Amino acid sequence: MGDTRLEYWRIADSRVTHSSMTNERLKIAGYPTLYDEYLKWYPK
Numbered sequence: 001m002g003d004t005r006l007e008y009w010r011i012a013d014s015r016v017t018h019s020s021m022t023n024e025r026l027k028i029a030g031y032p033t034l035y036d037e038y039l040k041w042y043p044k
């Protein structure tokens with residue numbers, strides 16, 4: 001990886017990142033989703 005901050009954006013937008021870091025896998029790993037946090041403040 002280069003020494004510019006733009007490299008992080010290129011990695012974040014890659015197909016591999018999108019297919020390996022799904023919302024379901026992130027939730028299983030313990031990361032909160034924006035939608036879940038929203039529902040805490042504004043339940044349906």
